[in-house]
Amino acid sequence: MNTPTPIALITGGSRGLGKSMALKLAEHGTDVVLTYRSSEAEAQAVAEAVRKLGRRAAILPLDAGNVSTFKQFAAQLHEALQQQWQRSQVDYLVNNAGIGIHVGFADTTEAQFDELMHVHFKGVFFLTQALLPLIADGGRILNISSGLARFALPGHAAYASMKGAIEVLTRYLAKELGPRKIAVNTLAPGAIETDFGGGVVRDNADLNAFVASQTALGRAGLPDDIGGVVAALLSKDCGWINGQRIEASGGMFV
Numbered sequence: 001m002n003t004p005t006p007i008a009l010i011t012g013g014s015r016g017l018g019k020s021m022a023l024k025l026a027e028h029g030t031d032v033v034l035t036y037r038s039s040e041a042e043a044q045a046v047a048e049a050v051r052k053l054g055r056r057a058a059i060l061p062l063d064a065g066n067v068s069t070f071k072q073f074a075a076q077l078h079e080a081l082q083q084q085w086q087r088s089q090v091d092y093l094v095n096n097a098g099i100g101i102h103v104g105f106a107d108t109t110e111a112q113f114d115e116l117m118h119v120h121f122k123g124v125f126f127l128t129q130a131l132l133p134l135i136a137d138g139g140r141i142l143n144i145s146s147g148l149a150r151f152a153l154p155g156h157a158a159y160a161s162m163k164g165a166i167e168v169l170t171r172y173l174a175k176e177l178g179p180r181k182i183a184v185n186t187l188a189p190g191a192i193e194t195d196f197g198g199g200v201v202r203d204n205a206d207l208n209a210f211v212a213s214q215t216a217l218g219r220a221g222l223p224d225d226i227g228g229v230v231a232a233l234l235s236k237d238c239g240w241i242n243g244q245r246i247e248a249s250g251g252m253f254v
Helices: 016-027 040-052 067-085 110-134 157-176 205-213 223-233
Strands: 007-010 031-036 057-061 090-095 135-144 183-189 245-248
Touching: 007 016, 007 067, 016 031, 016 040, 016 090, 016 223, 031 040, 031 067, 040 057, 057 067, 067 110, 090 110, 110 135, 110 157, 135 157, 135 223, 157 183, 183 223, 223 245
Parallel strands: 007 031, 007 090, 031 057, 090 135, 135 183, 183 245
Antiparallel strands: none
16 A cells, blocks of 8 residues: 655745745655745745656645634645645644844834734744644644744844744644644754845845854855755654754854
8 A cells, every 4th residue: 555645734835945845845755735925926936846846736825924814724725635635634734934023122113023923923823723633643743943042143032032932832732742643843943045034144245154154064054954954854764853943053153
């Protein structure tokens, strides 16, 4: 009897780290469902690239910070799984969708705080809750945090606090979902050259050089550095890793 191809749901999969995750997982034999908030064309391009790698893909719109839409999203996901895979569950959930706001603690507004909380913590909490029936027993959940939850750089107090909350939530999910044999971990990237936060790590030469100088491997991270780690952590060989925080930063601030 053939083992079914695993399916991964990646939130925020249309660009940056999510795009790399989707392609790396496809290279390793996983089908993907990816979400996008505003750019359907970018999401379609990623899905087509996945298909060129010989895997199946679907895209769904999702505002990861709007809890009121999650029940409808779960229904849409179920329908997509039925139509394209004749299945009712995914094997992996990667909570990747995010936004970046760079502002000092003293100047952070309540609106900025709430926006970060809705996307990075409240959204992850309740989206995962809504999707529990659609995650297969024995599956995996991977929550994306940040190196900023370990080391502190000015301008990230609110963002990093949300990521710290996600790291605590990960341990509770690992404990409570253990009876279903669902492993839950946190992946914390370091500074990566993407358009996240306005592309500052990629486009600001001085900041890029600073990151490189503080990283043991001597450079800022690239999206494929993270996509490859996600593919590895979701592989069958890593199923015994559970309730852990794994940092992929090239040794930043070690």
